Amino acid sequence: MTVFIIIGAIGLGLLVFSMFFGEILDVDAGGLLSVPGLAVALVVFGASGAITDSMGLPQFWAYIVAIVIGLIAYVGSALLVRNLSKSSDGVPRDVTGDTGTAMSRITNASGEVALDGSHEIERRLAFADGDIEQGTRIRVVQHLGSRVKVERESE
Structure with a gap:
């Protein structure tokens, strides 16, 4: 044994x-x-x-x-x-230009967004030049690794 x-x-x-x-x-x-x-x-x-x-x-x-x-x-x-x-993902998809919703208050250092695409099943860490309140519609302007830079969506 x-x-x-x-x-x-x-x-x-x-x-x-x-x-x-x-x-x-x-x-x-x-x-x-x-x-x-x-x-x-x-x-x-x-x-x-x-x-x-x-x-x-x-x-x-x-x-x-x-x-x-x-x-x-x-x-x-x-x-x-x-x-x-x-089945590993490899290179992450560039989400620049995608729209979504701010799931928390977004500042120049932190925040969280949910993007609209059907391929987007998780929330992403986000930041912005100015404060964006929770629930605001956003657009991704830059994709930086695991974070995205966002701005308010133009109507």
Whole structure:
């Protein structure tokens, strides 16, 4: 059982490390090699082997069960990581010119707006040259990273 616990602990350490420093370990092999997938497989291998071993089955069966379940966990998590990386947004859409509503008071330092587009599902941080009251219709005049500069919408 000690072998399973050690392998599971190594997998857990690798999983935590890849969570914080994943870019260091990235290897692009067409999606076949996934460090988080390998870490999940090691954790599942260790856990399933320890559980099977604790059930009183022969050591041989503990290794067989751990290998099979670990491989299934690896394939599942590698596919999940690959699909999530393919669906990442990439470059944010420029919203200059879009209209919306001030959801809070907007000052030269802070504020929040909700834009009208169907693709806009979240509020955005905003700022303006002058104060804009909550509920005022706005137009985006500049897109700066995660924030937008807005002005009152001309009627």
